[in-house]
C-alpha cells in the first residue's frame with residue numbers, strides 16, 4: 439500500500455459551519471484574543487512523520503504562514519511539501535473569479551517568500567469548488583503555476599462534495615485533479631474514513647478494511663488531518679449540536695490511529711508520489 443499523506447495547515451478557528459456563517463469577523467476577534475500556539479502541533483507533525491520515516495503534503499493557509507512563518511520553514515526543511523490551502527479560509531464558491539485570484543496570489547506570495555518555491559498543489563477550504571459555481575477554477579490554478587488540485591470530495595454533505603464524483607486522478611486541461619479517494623463503499627453509500635472527523639469517528643477495523651479495499655481497486659488512499667487534531671486541548675469555537683460534535687469528537691483518537699495507519703504501508707507527499715518534484 440502506497441498512500442498519500444496530507445495535512446491542512448490552519449489555525450483552530452479556521453472552519454466553515456452553518457452556525458458561524460456571517461460571523462467570520464467575530465471568530466477572527468475571538469482568535470486574536472485567545473492565546474494559543476498552533477505551531478507546537480506542526481512541530482508535533484514533523485516528529486510523528488519522522489518517527490514513521492514518512493513525509494507529507496502540507497496545504498498551508500496564507501494566514502497561517504504569516505502568523506507562524508517559522509513553522510512553515512521547519513516543515514519545509516524537514517522535507518514536507520508546502521502546497522496552498524488559499525489565503526483565508528473562505529468558501530471559494532462564494533467568491534468571484536477575481537476574488538479567488540487575489541487570494542491565490544496572496545497565498546502563493548506568502549508561501550514562496552518562506553520556501554523560495556512556487557507551490558505545485560492546491561486544496562480548497564472545505565472542498566468548496568464545483569463545476570456549476572466555480573467553472574474557472576482549474577484554468578486559474580493552471581495559469582498561476584499549479585500542477586495539481588486536491589479539492590474534490592466524493593461524498594455529498596450540506597456544505598460540499600459530490601457523491602457521484604470519480605475517484606481516479608485525471609487531467610483537466612493542464613491540471614491534474616486528485617480527488618480524496620478514501621471512501622468505503624457501503625451499498626450505494628460512500629463512507630469517508632481517512633479525513634478529519636470521519637477518521638476520528640470510523641472504527642479502526644473499518645479503516646483497515648477500507649485501506650485493503652482501496653488497494654484491491656487500484657486506488658491510492660489519501661489521509662487528511664489538521665494540526666488542531668493533534669492536541670485535544672486546543673481552544674473551542676462556539677459550536678453547538680451536530681456541528682460541534684463532528685468538529686471535536688474523539689480528538690484523542692487521532693494520534694494513535696495515525697500511528698497505526700502509518701505502520702500499514704508507505705506514505706508520501708503528493709508532488710513526489712506523482713513525479714512533479716524531487
Ligand SMILES: [Zn+2]
Nearest residue numbers: 446448563564
Ligand atoms: Zn481547511
